[in-house]
Amino acid sequence: MQAIRLVAACYPSDGLQAYASADPARRSLGVYRDREYPSCDQGRVVTSFDEDLEIAGTAGLDGTPRRAAKAEYSVTEVEALLGRMTLEEKCAQLGGVWYSALLVEGQLSDELMEQHLSQGLGQITRIAGTGFDPVPAAEAIDRIQRFLEERTRLAIPVIAHEEALTGLMGPGATSFPQAIGLASTWDPELVEQVASVTGRQVRAVGGRLALAPVLDIARDPRWGRLEETYGEDPELASRMGVAYVRGMQGQGVHACGKHFVGHGTTLGGLNHGQVVLGPRRLRDVEAAPFRAAIHEAGLATVMNAYNDLDGLPIVGSPEIMNELLRRELAFEGCVVADYYSVNDLDGLHHIAADREEAARLALQAGIDVELPSYDYYATLPRQVHAGRVDEEIVDRACRRVLREKAALGLFHDRYVGTVAAGEIESPEDLDLARRAAARSIVLLTNDGTLPLQPGLRLAVLGPSADDARNLYGDYSFPGRSIHIGPNQVVSDVVSPNDLRRIARPVPTPRSALRDRFEIADDVAAADVAVVLVGGRSGMSEEDTSGEFRDASDLRLPPEQLALIEQTAATGVPTVVVAIGGRAHSLSEVLPHAAALVMAWLPGDEGGRGLADVLTGDVDAGGRLPVSLLHSVGQVGGYPGHHHGGGRSLMYGDYTDGPVTPLFPFGHGLSYTTWSYDDVAVQAGSTTEDIRIDVTLTNTGDRTGDEVVQIYARDELASVGRPARLLVAFRRVAATSGETVRLRFTIPAGRLGFHGTDLRFRVEPGDVTFLIGPTATTVAVAGEVAHPDPNAVGPFTVRCT
Numbered sequence: 001m002q003a004i005r006l007v008a009a010c011y012p013s014d015g016l017q018a019y020a021s022a023d024p025a026r027r028s029l030g031v032y033r034d035r036e037y038p039s040c041d042q043g044r045v046v047t048s049f050d051e052d053l054e055i056a057g058t059a060g061l062d063g064t065p066r067r068a069a070k071a072e073y074s075v076t077e078v079e080a081l082l083g084r085m086t087l088e089e090k091c092a093q094l095g096g097v098w099y100s101a102l103l104v105e106g107q108l109s110d111e112l113m114e115q116h117l118s119q120g121l122g123q124i125t126r127i128a129g130t131g132f133d134p135v136p137a138a139e140a141i142d143r144i145q146r147f148l149e150e151r152t153r154l155a156i157p158v159i160a161h162e163e164a165l166t167g168l169m170g171p172g173a174t175s176f177p178q179a180i181g182l183a184s185t186w187d188p189e190l191v192e193q194v195a196s197v198t199g200r201q202v203r204a205v206g207g208r209l210a211l212a213p214v215l216d217i218a219r220d221p222r223w224g225r226l227e228e229t230y231g232e233d234p235e236l237a238s239r240m241g242v243a244y245v246r247g248m249q250g251q252g253v254h255a256c257g258k259h260f261v262g263h264g265t266t267l268g269g270l271n272h273g274q275v276v277l278g279p280r281r282l283r284d285v286e287a288a289p290f291r292a293a294i295h296e297a298g299l300a301t302v303m304n305a306y307n308d309l310d311g312l313p314i315v316g317s318p319e320i321m322n323e324l325l326r327r328e329l330a331f332e333g334c335v336v337a338d339y340y341s342v343n344d345l346d347g348l349h350h351i352a353a354d355r356e357e358a359a360r361l362a363l364q365a366g367i368d369v370e371l372p373s374y375d376y377y378a379t380l381p382r383q384v385h386a387g388r389v390d391e392e393i394v395d396r397a398c399r400r401v402l403r404e405k406a407a408l409g410l411f412h413d414r415y416v417g418t419v420a421a422g423e424i425e426s427p428e429d430l431d432l433a434r435r436a437a438a439r440s441i442v443l444l445t446n447d448g449t450l451p452l453q454p455g456l457r458l459a460v461l462g463p464s465a466d467d468a469r470n471l472y473g474d475y476s477f478p479g480r481s482i483h484i485g486p487n488q489v490v491s492d493v494v495s496p497n498d499l500r501r502i503a504r505p506v507p508t509p510r511s512a513l514r515d516r517f518e519i520a521d522d523v524a525a526a527d528v529a530v531v532l533v534g535g536r537s538g539m540s541e542e543d544t545s546g547e548f549r550d551a552s553d554l555r556l557p558p559e560q561l562a563l564i565e566q567t568a569a570t571g572v573p574t575v576v577v578a579i580g581g582r583a584h585s586l587s588e589v590l591p592h593a594a595a596l597v598m599a600w601l602p603g604d605e606g607g608r609g610l611a612d613v614l615t616g617d618v619d620a621g622g623r624l625p626v627s628l629l630h631s632v633g634q635v636g637g638y639p640g641h642h643h644g645g646g647r648s649l650m651y652g653d654y655t656d657g658p659v660t661p662l663f664p665f666g667h668g669l670s671y672t673t674w675s676y677d678d679v680a681v682q683a684g685s686t687t688e689d690i691r692i693d694v695t696l697t698n699t700g701d702r703t704g705d706e707v708v709q710i711y712a713r714d715e716l717a718s719v720g721r722p723a724r725l726l727v728a729f730r731r732v733a734a735t736s737g738e739t740v741r742l743r744f745t746i747p748a749g750r751l752g753f754h755g756t757d758l759r760f761r762v763e764p765g766d767v768t769f770l771i772g773p774t775a776t777t778v779a780v781a782g783e784v785a786h787p788d789p790n791a792v793g794p795f796t797v798r799c800t
Contacts, residue, residue, distance in 0.1 A: 078402045081154070082395060087381050089154060090398040092119035094363075095374025096161075099127045099140065108140060113147050116374075120152050122401050123336075124160045125372040128170025128205045129477075134421035137170065141206030145414040157405060157414040161256075161336075161371075164210035164248070165228055165475040166603055167194075167433075168201040174429045174604060178473030178537070178581060179214055179240075181440035181600035183230035183625035184668075186707045187731045188243035194436055195247025195255075197429050202253050204420035208408050209254045209301060209336075212475075213244040215289035216259055216305075218626065220635055222269025224549035227473055227537060227581025227601060229264060231625025233640070233665060234285050235726040238292035245297035254408060257293050259305035259338060260325060261314065262286050269635070270550050272306040272348070280719060282309075283328070283754045283789075285640070291329050295790050300333045300404065304367060306341050313349040315341040316361035326366060330790045334404045336369040337362065342376045355379055360389055368397040430605055437602035437609025439705075443620035443669040444586070444628075449528060449573045449594040451616025451671055458517045459526035459572065460510045462533050462563060464579040468506040471606040473581060474537045474546030507607035509577070516615060528594075529572045530614070533560040534580030537601055545581035554585035554632045561588055568592035577610065587630045587662050598624070616671055621705025621731065623668035627661035634661065642720035666709050666726075672700025672736065676708075676772035684748050685782035686762040692744040694771050698734040707731045708771065710744060715766040715777070718755055724770065727751070749787045751780065760789035 082090070102112045124144060128137040141160045149155045163169035167176045176182070176194045185191070195213075202210050217234060218226040230237040241257065248255040265286065266273030277286060293299040302325060305314045314320050315337060325331050345351055345358035352358035359376040360383060370377040383389040405411060443450065452458070464470040472479040505511070509532055513519070520526040533556055535544030543549050555561070556578075568574040573594040578584055581601050589596060597620075599610050612618040629635070633654070647659050675697045682691040698704060710728040714721045728744045752762040762785045768777040 078399055078406060081156075081402060082399055085154065085398070086119075087384055087391065087394070088119050089156075090394050091377060091380045092374065093122045093156065093398045093401045094369055094377045094380070094394070095121065096123040096125045096369065096371045097121060097374060098125045098372055099130050099132075101373070102144070108143055110147075113144065114151070117144070117147060117158075118152060120148065120154060120156045121158045121374070122369050123209070123371065124158050126162055126169075127160055128168060128173070128207065129163050131171065134170070134172050134205050134424045135418045137205040138416050138418045138421035142415050142417070149414070156402070157410040159208050159405060159408065159410070160206050161209035161211055162202050162205070162207035163212070163475050164198050164202055164207075165212045165214065166473045166479075166601075167198050167476065168205065168207070168424075169475055169477045170205060171477060172424055173201045173477070174198075174425050174433050175472055175476045175478070176433050176436050177440045177603045177606070178227050178476070178601035179212075179230055180227045180581065180625060181602055182436065183236060183240055184442050184598075184600060184622040185436065185439040185731070186236070186623050186625075186729055187439055188239045190436055190439060191240050192243040192247035193432060195244040196250055197247075197432060199248040199251030199253040200420075201424050201429075202248075203251055203416070204424045206416040206421075207253060208410065209256060210248055211256045211258065211303065212248070213241050213255065213257060213293075214259070215241045215257045215293060216262075216264035217286055217289070218264040220265065220269040221554055221583035221626065221629065222551050222632065222635065223264060223266065224271060224545050224551065224581070225264070225474075225547050226583060226626065227545055228475065228547075230289070231665070232627065233625070233726050234288035236625055236729070237289040239729075241289045241293045242297045245293050245299050249298065249300060252408065254300035254404065255293075255297075256301040256303050256336065257290055257299050258303035260287075260290055260302050260335075261305055261320065262309050263305035263307055266307055268550075271548055272344075275307045275309045277309060279758055280754045282324075283758070287324065287329065290325075290331075291790060294329055294331050299331075300407065302331060302333065302335050303338050304335065304341060306338055306344065308349055313345060313351060315367060316345050316349070316351060316358070316365050318365045321366035328790075334368045334400045335366055337367045337371050339372045342367065342370050356383055356388070359383070363389065363393055363397060368400045433603055434605035434609045434612070437606045438612045438618040440600055440602060440622050441610060441613040441620060442598040442600075442622040442624055442667075443613075443671075444596040444598055444663055444667070445590065445593060446595040446620075446669055447573075449575060450597075450614060450620070452517070452528060452575075452614050454516075456517055456527040457520045457525065458513055459520045459523040459529040459567075460513055460532070461523070461529065461567070462531040462577075463560065464509065464532040464534050464577075465530075466508045466510040468508050468607070470534065470536050470579055471506070471508070471602055471604075472537065473601040473603075474539055474543070474549075476601075476603065479538050479546070506604060509579075509607045509610050512607035512611035513614070516611065523567055523570050523572055526572055529567050529570075529574045530577060531564055531567050531574060532577045532579055533564065534578045534584070535582055537581040551582065552632065554582065554629065555588060556584055556586070564589055564592050575614070577614075579606075583626045583628055585629050585631050585662065590662075598622075598628075616702070619671050619702070619704035619733075620669060621707065621733075623666050623707045623709075624663055625665070627665045628663040628667075630657055630662045633657070634659070640722040640725065643723050645720075646723070666707070668707070670700075670704045670706060672698055672702050672704035674704075674706045674772075675699050676774055679771055679774045679776055681769055681776045681778045683767075683778035683780055685780060686748055686764055686785035687782060687787070688748055690746045690748065690751075690767075690778075690780070692728075692746065692769060692771065693741065694744075694774075695739060695741050696732060696734065697739045698736055701736050703733065703735045705731055705733050708742060710746075711770040712751060713768040713770070714751065714763075715768060717753070717763055717765070718761075719753065721753060725751075727769075748780070748785070749789075749791070752787060752789065754789075759786055761786050 218229040230240040262275040
């Protein structure tokens with residue numbers, strides 16, 4: 001027997017954190033740079049064990065005595081562990097395995113685990129997401145971890161990852177509104193709560209990496225994945241992304257920001273398409289949410305985008321993944337490949353001749369882990385032996401994987417147990433889902449028909465009136481088919497109740513309204529008609545939005561437009577509610593709608609949340625995170641156009657219509673009215689904060705929510721700048737007649753941008769701030785400043 005001595009220490013410069021802390025909460029927070037962790041002068045922790053020691057009376061999976069419990073030491077020194085690994089063991093850490101690949105007739109197979117896990121493994125792909133209930137999922141990951149502990153030489157634990165865009169994508173978990181709906185709340189605190197619950201549920205089934213949030217900027221409504229994003233504005237997406245990461249990683253589950261970078265800006269709005277971006281927009285817009293999540297919330301993991309950027313497929317581009325992500329944004333964590341994107345280098349982009357070259361290019365570009373399987377990277381050992389890949393590059397990626405496992409505390413405690421899995425969802429979680437759904441609802445127009453008054457007789461009709469399936473986004477469990485192997489599908493996703501195997505019914509809009517009103521069978525007999533239209537999100541050919549479901553027409557289907565027109569023709573006031581992930585063009589609906597509502601994809605409690613808003617129990621406080629256009633011909637009409645842009649010189653509009661959107665970014669009505677008064681701006685400098693005070697008064701007769709939005713316009717700059725740049729916002733609740741004095745403290749760096757030399761800079765000059773109906777211009781003094789674009793300060797806005 002050989003005694004192995006492991007020495008643990010802090011590594012503040014490269015992200016390995018000390019897990020010797022007595023506070024277990026610190027061990028679960030993930031990599032937050034040097035904050036909230038012990039300093040390196042706190043000493044070193046030494047643990048030793050005998051590599052081949054057997055424990056008498058303790059049987060392993062096959063009945064043989066167990067070796068020493070190698071995972072019982074509290075910390076591991078990554079370099080020492082890396083030095084003991086064979087090349088094959090290192091490379092195995094750079095891949096994943098579909099959970100379904102380990103199953104025989106739905107049960108874990110020792111033989112298949114031996115085949116796939118004998119050298120160790122980086123990640124297990126989606127146990128809960130494969131369709132397994134919480135307790136069996138937790139039992140499965142524990143059995144896999146036990147196999148790795150007992151049957152592999154170094155007993156390195158595995159990371160189980162799960163999809164978590166709208167909540168844990170698995171049966172029995174809570175489905176919250178799709179991300180575009182969460183963005184419509186303009187409420188980062190709420191998003192952090194949602195992410196915290198999601199993180200708790202992910203961890204309950206053994207997941208330690210959540211493949212969310214999506215930080216793409218979505219400015220082309222033809223793109224089917226717009227629904228997965230936080231919209232078209234980098235500041236709104238940054239605030240929501242930071243909130244999500246904080247909530248998720250506060251539960252000891254690493255968040256994975258995706259898709260780096262430019263994924264939502266493809267030509268033609270086509271999924272996986274080509275992207276053409278200038279270097280300033282790439283940094284100031286597309287990369288901004290990633291920068292914020294990394295440096296304000298300690299984002300632990302990043303996933304690459306599928307697209308090519310100006311001819312550079314991201315998955316094989318050192319310029320993007322190493323230079324931009326790691327050097328400029330100073331990201332120190334692990335990069336995982338989006339599913340099968342390494343394969344795309346030879347199969348889609350045609351820049352690699354074969355699997356070996358594709359693996360080589362991806363690894364050299366900085367892709368640490370191939371997902372969802374260990375396929376192309378399985379060629380790395382022979383490429384190293386043949387001299388085509390430097391083993392130091394393998395070591396670099398393996399080191400990052402091991403550090404992530406250490407940061408998650410897996411070397412200290414790899415097992416999950418089943419107690420939490422058996423209590424995965426609480427009534428409080430459903431209450432939060434209902435509140436999130438209600439706060440995501442955007443009231444676009446209203447002639448006074450809403451809120452619905454008690455005692456009305458309603459006609460509730462339309463394709464989304466009583467179909468719970470339509471309430472879910474593409475990466476919710478009911479929103480997709482679950483594949484367990486080639487050509488094998490667990491469910492065709494017909495009924496969310498059947499699929500999710502839950503006892504409680506999912507409230508549809510019709511059932512939720514039936515609880516409060518009499519429902520008329522005939523429109524003519526009703527006082528108000530509520531028509532629920534839109535589409536279905538998912539990934540099948542029958543779905544109308546979601547991944548792979550791009551569109552060339554933003555209008556509602558002709559049948560739905562006819563239904564709205566015929567309903568309104570009866571003379572009954574018609575409330576039109578759009579449910580779906582598409583940013584529809586609704587200009588044909590406006591003449592027929594007494595009120596027009598955008599409900600997006602509100603999730604489990606979407607029916608009740610929508611009913612709360614339609615009845616006025618909750619104010620209509622949501623605001624649009626994307627512009628809604630008159631027609632698809634206006635694509636490109638997003639906020640943030642530079643001075644002189646966004647219009648056709650010299651007449652402004654198109655020859656056949658306006659250039660302005662039907663409903664602009666940030667639009668949304670309340671059931672009450674608001675006034676803005678006493679705006680005061682105290683100018684800072686290029687290195688000092690700017691202070692903005694404003695008085696907000698609820699001038700209506702009911703409690704409501706207002707979203708205070710502050711935009712900045714740089715009147716003179718060295719490069720083209722947006723004529724309206726969102727710099728701060730706050731969702732505020734106030735009772736009738738209540739007055740609230742708000743103070744926003746905006747760091748000067750929030751006005752910064754990348755200049756002609758691509759250095760981040762803040763320039764002096766006049767800046768006009770627009771708050772509500774008021775615009776105020778102040779002078780920002782000083783010399784040109786070059787603050788660190790990756791520091792926390794320039795990107796955090798405080799509001800009291």
